[in-house]
Amino acid sequence: MKEIKRLLLKEKAAILSEIQEKTETNGVNKTEIGDAIDSSVEEQERELDLLLQDREQSRLEGIEIALKRIESDDFGYCDECGEEISKKRLLAFPLARTCINCQSNIERSRLAQNAFSRAGYSSQILGEE
Ligand SMILES: [Zn+2]
Structure with a gap:
């Protein structure tokens, strides 16, 4: 888990300096131009x-949550089924909250849902015409 913690801390530092950089650039823009x-x-x-800041903020929050979970030994378990998430997956996606099985289930049901709502949408249009 130490490896993953290091990964997360590195990621956190990178996001923080990115935000800082952007804030500084914005300050220059306002005064000079x-x-x-x-x-x-x-x-x-x-x-x-x-929009970008929002995304960075939510990534940062995800990292904070993951770090807290590591501290409390609650890290690396699937949110869906409670099984341990494989270390390989965590190293590739430190913020993964589900195991590979559940992730593919979620993706499959999301795809099905999209297909369903598209079908519903087009039939609605056809109905109105
Ligand atoms: Zn699972």
């Missing part, structure tokens, strides 16, 4: 930044 930027473009960029 200021009003020269078309405000709508600036708006779009800010939205994109927020």
